[in-house]
Amino acid sequence: MDNIEISGTSKTPEVKFMAETGKLEITGRSIPENSYQFYEPLLTWLDEYAKTPQENTILSFQLDYFNTSSSMYILGILKKLEKIFLAENAVKVRWIYDADDEDMLQTGEDFKQIVKLPIDMVEIDQEEV
């Protein structure tokens, strides 16, 4: 299957979904007015990937800002991975957040409450841009 590689914009994150390595990355800012338009193709891709996932799937999120409609779709992505995980495949999520961003940490913790997935909280010390 094809990979997904999307460059980041001021409103949407950079996305790298690599089917042959199982490495998935969402990086940057996710504040589109229409989250459905942006995230629906990613959810569809994950449905396809879930049929024959890699032995190890690692998804890394590193977001500086996101809006609430994105957070619902991010949860949607995590739920797709949860299905892969519950089908006894190795899945790991890295939730990377800035040490100064307590709300981003809280959101990661919220997702951990909802989905049955190993989510590592990874704190980084980012220089102010």
Next chain:
Amino acid sequence: MNSLANLVDLHKCYEVLSEESVIFSHKGALDGEMIDVIIQLADKKLVKAKTRVRIKKKIINILIECLQNSFHYTSTYEQDQVISPTNKEENIIKDSEEEEENNDPDQWKDLIESPYVILSQKKESYFILTGNYITHDKADVLKKRIDEITAFNDEELQKYYIQSLDKDELPKQGGAGLGLIDIIRRSKHNVSFNFKEVDEKYQRFNLLIKVE
């Protein structure tokens, strides 16, 4: 009809904020590009003012929610305004009186132009004052909802947030009402709001959020 009453009220807002320094303000219709520009401007000004990163992130996140809430709310009326006469026939729920109103292309103009946002600072505290016109029936629904959310303690709010986030059906537009909960959570319950009657059609919804 719009201008004078509105300006007087805006002056009142400025008066309230007169002891503080206004970082930026915007009044008028919003679209995606404008929201982008406002966010970038706020970000740059907060960086320049050497605002702590933790506070800056909270402010920007809250601004995004406020602006997009206004955008999604008013854009439903904007779409209504551009419905062509043929499409209108499909809209069978509207009665004849409303149908007549729909013939006025400017009928929602005041509402579409009504969103405003003011970001100001007083010592270590930041204030976001925002609002828009809302029709009377929708104002009642919104008031009830905010009363409900603001009455929650931290634990109840957290539970309600998780319930609202964890929906099987994903929203095709907007954040399905999560925005307000998010604003209250991020500001640690530092919000106040009111509704002010404008005319027979509208009230103005004002929301003040404090970040510190």
